[in-house]
Amino acid sequence: xxxxxxxxxxxxxxGAPTPEEFAFVTGPVPSxxxxxxLVENLCLSVDPYMRECMDGEWxxxxxxxxxSIGRVIASRDPRLAVGDLVFHRKGWRTHAVVGPDEARVLPxxxxxxxxxxxxxxxxxxxxxxxALTRVAKLQPAESVFxxxxxxxxxxxxxxxxxxxxxxxxxxxxxxxxxxxxLTENLGFDAAFDYHEGHVAELLARAAPDGVxxxxxxxxxxxxxxxxxxxxxxxxxxxxxxxxxxxxxxHPPAAPRNLYDVVGKSIRxxxxxxxxxxxxxxxxxxxxxxxxxxGSVVVDQTVVAGFDRVVDAFIGMLGGRNTGKxxxxxxxx
Ligand code: NAP
Numbered sequence: 001x002x003x004x005x006x007x008x009x010x011x012x013x014x015g016a017p018t019p020e021e022f023a024f025v026t027g028p029v030p031s032x033x034x035x036x037x038l039v040e041n042l043c044l045s046v047d048p049y050m051r052e053c054m055d056g057e058w059x060x061x062x063x064x065x066x067x068s069i070g071r072v073i074a075s076r077d078p079r080l081a082v083g084d085l086v087f088h089r090k091g092w093r094t095h096a097v098v099g100p101d102e103a104r105v106l107p108x109x110x111x112x113x114x115x116x117x118x119x120x121x122x123x124x125x126x127x128x129x130x131a132l133t134r135v136a137k138l139q140p141a142e143s144v145f146x147x148x149x150x151x152x153x154x155x156x157x158x159x160x161x162x163x164x165x166x167x168x169x170x171x172x173x174x175x176x177x178x179x180x181x182l183t184e185n186l187g188f189d190a191a192f193d194y195h196e197g198h199v200a201e202l203l204a205r206a207a208p209d210g211v212x213x214x215x216x217x218x219x220x221x222x223x224x225x226x227x228x229x230x231x232x233x234x235x236x237x238x239x240x241x242x243x244x245x246x247x248x249x250h251p252p253a254a255p256r257n258l259y260d261v262v263g264k265s266i267r268x269x270x271x272x273x274x275x276x277x278x279x280x281x282x283x284x285x286x287x288x289x290x291x292x293x294g295s296v297v298v299d300q301t302v303v304a305g306f307d308r309v310v311d312a313f314i315g316m317l318g319g320r321n322t323g324k325x326x327x328x329x330x331x332x
Contacts, residue, residue, distance in 0.1 A: 003026050003027075003029070003094070004027050004028060004029040004030065004093070004094055004095050005024055005025065005026050005093065005094045005306060006024075006025050006027075006063050006064075006092060006093035006094070007023070007024055007025070007064060007092040007093065007309055007310060008022065008023050008025050008060070008061050008062060008063065008064065009022060009054060009058050009059075009060055009061075009062075009064060010022060010023045010060060011060070012054065012055060012056075012060075013051075013054055013055075013246075015246050015247065016246045016314075016317065016318075017051065017054060017246075017313070017314055017317070018314070019310050019311070019314065021054070022310045023061075024307070029095050030095060030097050031074075031097075032074055032075065032077075032097050033076065033097070034076050034077075035076060035077050035099055035100075036076060036077060036080075036097050036098060036099045037072045037074065037075035037076065037077055037080035037086075037097070037098060037099075037100075037103070038072070038073050038074040038075070038095060038096075038097055039070035039071065039072055039073065039086055039088065039090075039095060039097070039098055039103070040070050040071050040073045040094070040095055040330065041068050041069070041070040041091070041093065041094055041095060041096060041306075041329055041330075042069050042070050042071060042085075042114070042328070042329055042330050042332055043068070043069050043114070043115045043118060043302075043326050043327060043328050043329060044066060044067075044068050044091045044092065044118075044309060044326070044327040044329065045066055045067040045068065045118040045122065045123075045124075045324070045325075045326060045327075046066065046309065046312050046313040046316050046325050046326075046327060047066070047067070047123075047124075047152075047316075048240060048242045048245060048316070048317065049240075050064075050066065050313060051245040051246065051317060052245055052248065055248060063090070063092065063093060064091065064092035064093075065089050065090065065091060065092070066089065066090075066091025066092050067087070067088075067089055067118055067122060067123060068087070068089070068090060068091035068096065069085060069086070069087055069106065069114055069115065069117060069118060070085070070086055070088065070095075070096060071083065071084070071085055071086075071332070072084045072085075072086060073095075077099065077100055079100040079105075080098070080100055080103060080105070084105045084106075085105070085106045085108065085114055085332070086098065086103040086104060086105055086106060087103065087104045087106055087117055087118075087122075088102055088103040088104070089102065090102075092309060094306055094329060109288060109292075110292065111291065111292040112288060112291050112292065112298075113298060114332055115300060115302070115326050115328070116291065116298050118324065118326055119152055119156070119298060119299075119300050119323065119324035119326065120156050120287055120291065120296070120298055120299075120324075121283065121284055121287060121288070121291075122324075123273050123274075124152040124153055124156060124324050125152075125156040125160075125283060125287065126273050126276060126277075126279060126280060126283050127153050127156075127239060127273040128153050128154075128156035128157035128160050128215070129156070129160055129279065129282075129286075130271060130273055130276045130279060131153075131157065131215050131237040131239050131271065132144075132157060132160055132161060132164060132213070132215065132237075133164070134271070134276065134279075135235070135237040135269050135271050136213040136215070136235045136237045137235070138161060138164050138166060138212075139165075139212075140164070140165030140166075140167075141165065141166075141167040142166055142167060142212035142213055143166065143167055143168040143169075143170070143207065143210075143211040143212050143213070144157075144161045144166050144168070144170070144211060144212070144213045144214070144215065145170045145172075145203060145207065145211045145213070145214045145215070145226065145229060145230075146158055146161070146169065146170070146171045146172075146214075146215045146217070147171075147172045147194075147199075147214070147215070147216050147217050147218040147222040147225075147226070148172070148173070148217030148218050148222075148240070148242060149171025149172055149173050149178075149182055149188065149191060150171065150173040150174070150178035150181060150182055150322050150323070151173075151217065151321060151323070151324075152323060152324035152325065153215075153217055153239060153240070154171060154173070154215075154217060155182075155186055155297075155299040155322070155323045155324075156324075157215050158171055158182065158186050158187065158188050159186060159187060159290075159296045159297065160287075163286070163290065163296070168189045168190075168207070168211075169187065169188050170188065170189060170190045170191065170203070170206045170207055170211065171188045171190075171191040171192075172191065172192055172193075172194045172199065172202070172203070172218070172222065172225075173191060173192075173193060173194070174193065174194065174195065174319040175193055175195075175319070176193055178191075178193070178322055179191040179192060179193055181322055185297060186297060186299065190206045190207075191206075192205070192206055194218075194221075198221070198225075199221045199222050199224070199225035200221075200224060200225040200228045200229065202225075203225045203226075203228075203229040204228070204229060209231075210229055210230060210231035210234070211229055211230055211231065211234065212231060212234050212235070213230070213234060213235050213236075213237070214226035214229065214230050214234070214235070214236045214237070215237050215239060216236055216237065216238050216239060216240075217240045217241075217242060218240070218241065218242055218243045219241025219242065219243050219244045219252060220241065220243045220244055220252040220253075220254045220255070221243075221254045221255075222243065223236075223238070223241070223254065223255045224254040224255035224256060224257055227255055227257050227258065227260050227261060227264075227266065228257055228260065230264070230266055231264075232264045232265055232266070233264070233265050234264070234266055234267075235266070235267045235268075235269070236266060236267070236268045236269070237269060237270075237271065238268060238270040238271075239270075239271070245317070299322060299323025299324065300323045300324045300325075300326050301320070301321035301322055301323055301324070301325050301326070302326050302327075302328050303315070303325070303326070303327050303328070304327075304328050305327075305328075305329070306327070306329045308327065309327045312325055312326075313325075
């Protein structure tokens with residue numbers, strides 16, 4: 001079974017987080033109380049929102065939370081059987097004790113890696129699905145701009161936009177290699193590296209006539225570009241602002257064109273995926289056949305080893321992932 005190891009946050013970061021703000025804490029493997037089960041974690045999700053949690057929501061020197069998939073290895077509840085694969089939220093640790101109301105027993109689906117329930121079929125894919133179908137209400141033959149396009153939400157959104165019949169899908173990302181990946185492997189019609197100029201100008205070059213929908217994951221200059229690049233009466237779904245999370249105490253200079261939302265009659269709307277859990281079955285019904293046939297790519301960067309969870313988190317914030325960043329602790 002091995003030792004129990006959990007990661008704690010030990011200090012609040014100033015700017016970008018560093019490994020010094022985390023500690024690996026070892027202890028005895030916990031025993032499940034009546035009505036709970038002991039889970040050995042197999043893979044963990046590291047996500048941008050965790051950077052926001054580091055500023056105050058996460059208690060220092062305490063276990064952290066995060067989406068995880070594990071295998072039940074001991075159980076004192078009939079609803080969680082030894083051998084079940086479960087999704088739960090007690091991540092950043094090798095083992096977790098969960099009750100049946102805290103864990104979802106995952107189906108084993110042919111041709112679908114279990115870690116997909118942390119990426120395309122997890123909150124990441126669901127965010128992209130909600131953004132396009134419920135907030136933007138994307139229509140066939142519309143054009144879409146996706147920022148943060150090579151990340152977890154972005155790669156899911158680009159592929160979903162194609163399934164939903166988008167006429168043109170454009171992405172922004174952080175390197176030439178990622179641009180190539182988007183256009184050659186993931187069906188984007190065009191992509192650009194946002195380091196190569198003003199984002200609004202780069203978007204205008206890729207979409208001279210504007211776009212109908214923007215899925216905005218980055219904030220700051222990217223939100224400004226979305227406002228300038230969306231057509232009159234277009235929709236901007238504000239999903240996140242990853243460029244600002246290291247400096248949330250200081251509002252970003254951009255967007256400087258917020259009032260164009262009025263002049264162009266744009267709809268700018270945010271959402272939180274946690275309010276859309278009821279769409280999980282709908283997402284799975286849509287995507288599983290595409291994953292099985294290979295028409296949708298499960299795009300993940302997998303970092304092996306629990307000892308690398310902090311590196312994976314910091315690396316994801318720095319753009320070292322394409323697709324969803326996952327930490328694989330043990331093979332299934
Ligand atoms: P992700 O895109 O897989 O990973 C983060 C990415 O952000 C990095 O790979 C990096 O890619 C990019 N990035 C980092 N700093 C940047 C900067 N200064 N400017 C531009 N890009 C930068 O993460 P994700 O999980 O898919 O999340 C994407 C966004 O969706 C985040 O803003 C997140 O908070 C948001 N989100 C919101 C909800 C919701 O309920 N509203 C749910 C899930 C996620 P590059 O190489 O391109 O720089």
